[in-house]
Amino acid sequence: MFDKLADRLGQTFKNLSGKGVLSESNISDAMREIRRALLEADVNFKVAKKFVAEVTEKATGERVLKSLSPGQQVVKIVNEQIVELLGSNAEKLELTGKPPHVILLLGLQGSGKTTTAARLAYLLQKKQNRRCMVVAADLQRPAAIDQLEVMAKKAGASFYCDRNEKDPAEVTRAAIHKAGLAYNDVVIVDTAGRLHVDSDLMEELERVKAVAKPDESLLVLDGLSGQDAVNVALEFNEQIGFSGAVLTKMDGDSRGGAALSFRAVTGKPIKFVGIGESVTGLEEFDPSRMAGRILGMGDIVGLAEKAQEMFDAKEATKLQKKIKTNSFNLEDFRKELVKIKKMGSLNELMAMLPKGMRPAGADLDSSQFTQMEALINSMTTRERLRPEIINGSRRKRIAKGSGRTVSDVNRLLKEYRTMKKMMKRMRSTRGMASMFR
Amino acid sequence: MNLREKLKKSRDALNRKLGLVFGEGVDENTLELAEEILLASDLGWELTELVLERFRKEFKLNRDSSWKVILVDILEELLPENKSWSSDAKPAVTMVVGVNGAGKTTTIARLSQAITRDGHSVLMGCADTYRAAASEQLALWGERLGIPVHTSIEGTDPGSVTFDAIKKAQTLKLDHVIIDTAGRLPTQKGLMDELSKVYRVAGKAMEGAPHRVLLVLDGTVGQNALPQAQQFMKFIPVTDIVVTKLDGTAKGGSVFAMARELNLPIRYIGVGEGADDLVVFDGRTFVEAIVGGND
Numbered sequence: 181m182f183d184k185l186a187d188r189l190g191q192t193f194k195n196l197s198g199k200g201v202l203s204e205s206n207i208s209d210a211m212r213e214i215r216r217a218l219l220e221a222d223v224n225f226k227v228a229k230k231f232v233a234e235v236t237e238k239a240t241g242e243r244v245l246k247s248l249s250p251g252q253q254v255v256k257i258v259n260e261q262i263v264e265l266l267g268s269n270a271e272k273l274e275l276t277g278k279p280p281h282v283i284l285l286l287g288l289q290g291s292g293k294t295t296t297a298a299r300l301a302y303l304l305q306k307k308q309n310r311r312c313m314v315v316a317a318d319l320q321r322p323a324a325i326d327q328l329e330v331m332a333k334k335a336g337a338s339f340y341c342d343r344n345e346k347d348p349a350e351v352t353r354a355a356i357h358k359a360g361l362a363y364n365d366v367v368i369v370d371t372a373g374r375l376h377v378d379s380d381l382m383e384e385l386e387r388v389k390a391v392a393k394p395d396e397s398l399l400v401l402d403g404l405s406g407q408d409a410v411n412v413a414l415e416f417n418e419q420i421g422f423s424g425a426v427l428t429k430m431d432g433d434s435r436g437g438a439a440l441s442f443r444a445v446t447g448k449p450i451k452f453v454g455i456g457e458s459v460t461g462l463e464e465f466d467p468s469r470m471a472g473r474i475l476g477m478g479d480i481v482g483l484a485e486k487a488q489e490m491f492d493a494k495e496a497t498k499l500q501k502k503i504k505t506n507s508f509n510l511e512d513f514r515k516e517l518v519k520i521k522k523m524g525s526l527n528e529l530m531a532m533l534p535k536g537m538r539p540a541g542a543d544l545d546s547s548q549f550t551q552m553e554a555l556i557n558s559m560t561t562r563e564r565l566r567p568e569i570i571n572g573s574r575r576k577r578i579a580k581g582s583g584r585t586v587s588d589v590n591r592l593l594k595e596y597r598t599m600k601k602m603m604k605r606m607r608s609t610r611g612m613a614s615m616f617r
Numbered sequence: 618m619n620l621r622e623k624l625k626k627s628r629d630a631l632n633r634k635l636g637l638v639f640g641e642g643v644d645e646n647t648l649e650l651a652e653e654i655l656l657a658s659d660l661g662w663e664l665t666e667l668v669l670e671r672f673r674k675e676f677k678l679n680r681d682s683s684w685k686v687i688l689v690d691i692l693e694e695l696l697p698e699n700k701s702w703s704s705d706a707k708p709a710v711t712m713v714v715g716v717n718g719a720g721k722t723t724t725i726a727r728l729s730q731a732i733t734r735d736g737h738s739v740l741m742g743c744a745d746t747y748r749a750a751a752s753e754q755l756a757l758w759g760e761r762l763g764i765p766v767h768t769s770i771e772g773t774d775p776g777s778v779t780f781d782a783i784k785k786a787q788t789l790k791l792d793h794v795i796i797d798t799a800g801r802l803p804t805q806k807g808l809m810d811e812l813s814k815v816y817r818v819a820g821k822a823m824e825g826a827p828h829r830v831l832l833v834l835d836g837t838v839g840q841n842a843l844p845q846a847q848q849f850m851k852f853i854p855v856t857d858i859v860v861t862k863l864d865g866t867a868k869g870g871s872v873f874a875m876a877r878e879l880n881l882p883i884r885y886i887g888v889g890e891g892a893d894d895l896v897v898f899d900g901r902t903f904v905e906a907i908v909g910g911n912d
Contacts, residue, residue: 210682216662219662220662288837289890290717325750327751327753328749329749334749375865406659408837457747
């Protein structure tokens with residue numbers, strides 16, 4: 181996410197930083213570029229206009245232009261402005277007081293409410309040890325109830341529905357009552373998607389909200405959406421009111437403009453972003469880290485967190501032992517591959533590194549890992565544990581079994597040997613093995 | 618509520634804004650307003666610049682016309698050509714693709730309904746074997762509309778469902794098959810590979826199939842519309858565009874820009890979930906909705 185914006189801003193910054201003297205026209209060119217970058221990233225045009233006006237005002241002051249490095253100064257101003265736009269603190273869910281706490285999800289059709297409901301339950305159960313119940317209050321879309329039921333099961337949450345009830349407010353009331361009896365401490369209500377101009381459905385939502393008395397009402401916004409996101413947010417806020425937003429479909433190519441405009445327009449925080457296809461794809465939104473990504477400074481904290489999630493102390497100790505005794509075999513190699521793959525696509529991971537640290541020309545392909553894994557998978561256990569026995573005919577068999585060529589097998593074995601050599605060297609250098617700790 | 622009324626709803630807000638400047642004649646103010654309208658409709662920076670450039674010229678030539686009319690004319694000219702579609706194949710196979718939540722299933726239900734209403738027969742095939750309850754959703758639509766549906770259980774290979782659906786339609790001698798696919802973001806390579814496989818399998822079930830591939834886009838989509846469509850087209854030859862959810866305040870300007878760039882016809886637009894809410898695209902109405910039109 182934000183890759184395009186980061187690229188464009190980076191280019192503008194480069195042009196600015198190189199200049200020892202800045203004229204008014206340099207600045208106005210740069211501002212034009214910045215405005216364009218924001219608009220192409222789907223930032224609301226009013227927000228973009230205001231943004232540029234504020235930066236221009238700060239940047240054309242005497243102090244900036246006469247300073248030693250005016251270009252750098254302007255870059256700094258833009259950076260600060262972006263951080264300000266996103267807000268600086270991550271705002272968590274406010275679930276205090278007497279349970280059950282109620283979270284109401286609202287939004288347009290197709291923005292991802294049902295998926296988010298299940299993901300939120302999964303996240304709260306895993307990170308906060310909550311007992312969640314998801315409630316199917318979307319009685320409009322055909323089979324929405326079934327979808328939520330299946331997803332709730334995947335998330336390991338309880339599920340409530342009433343297929344004979346026609347009133348979502350009534351479903352919500354009954355669900356909250358039942359949650360209290362069943363010691364569920366968070367109730368997540370999935371409502372039907374609706375347009376902000378559909379007054380009947382908005383009234384219905386108001387009634388649901390009145391019954392639910394939610395601790396948190398979250399607007400679920402499609403991360404791919406353009407200028408209209410702001411209208412939707414403002415209308416929902418005025419008619420129903422919400423405490424924050426969830427931005428969905430934020431993988432890869434999302435422009436993320438909605439994220440940049442949302443807070444500026446509504447004054448409310450974005451609390452989560454949705455990524456990927458699985459039930460685990462919901463992350464807490466941290467604006468300062470997001471700003472880091474936009475400004476090409478990466479998101480090292482996020483990367484470390486991802487690594488942490490995959491980290492298993494027992495496995496790590498085992499691995500360390502293997503390195504010490506030089507018995508690292510292909511089975512271990514395979515395990516490491518799987519771990520890296522689980523962290524997400526390589527491109528996604530690379531995007532979290534600061535610009536300067538990314539390998540050049542990298543359009544990394546995670547499929548290489550899959551290929552390597554396939555190769556190892558078609559080896560026998562003995563071959564994995566003692567790779568040195570892999571001779572010509574075994575190579576042929578392995579290649580055939582994994583649909584690759586013998587030279588692919590050779591390449592894999594070479595990689596493995598290089599890695600083993602590296603480990604040997606690390607073993608002899610004191611303290612290096614602690615890399616894996 | 619008919620289409621005109623629905624589109625009008627989204628125009629009203631703009632008209633109020635326009636009324637303010639109407640009396641003031643032409644100046645930078647108008648230009649800025651025109652820019653605002655274009656940007657707010659998601660037309661994007663590049664196309665907006667192009668339109669404004671033409672607008673300045675045209676304005677000098679036609680000082681008498683209302684500037685809104687000039688703007689509408691310019692936009693209409695920029696729309697990609699829209700030839701009508703027909704196929705001699707029987708069944709004519711249509712595949713429907715798009716990102717998650719774009720409105721594929723609703724579009725399919727409404728399209729099938731329109732086909733039935735015209736006296737033709739149709740089968741809906743559910744190759745969305747990924748999303749929970751996707752086939753139930755399509756099956757419910759089938760039940761409501763009295764249209765046959767071919768589904769299978771979750772997790773089945775979508776290619777095989779497609780194959781079976783086409784074969785079934787051939788046996789039943791139906792006129793159309795419409796295949797629903799799982800929503801996917803085009804950055805998910807594995808899912809996109811699966812999509813091109815489904816496409817190939819359709820061709821194996823029946824020569825020349827699918828005869829058209831509809832890409833469904835949410836009308837609220839922003840500048841992602843173009844890269845989105847381009848990425849889809851790397852894996853599957855999209856032939857037509859459908860824009861949904863234009864009954865809100867979104868204008869679908871980014872879809873316009875994308876269709877123009879890729880020279881793809883916009884075939885249908887969705888203005889709601891009701892029976893008559895999938896309508897054949899009309900360029901003039903569409904650009905009038907963007908500009909605020911002449912009521």
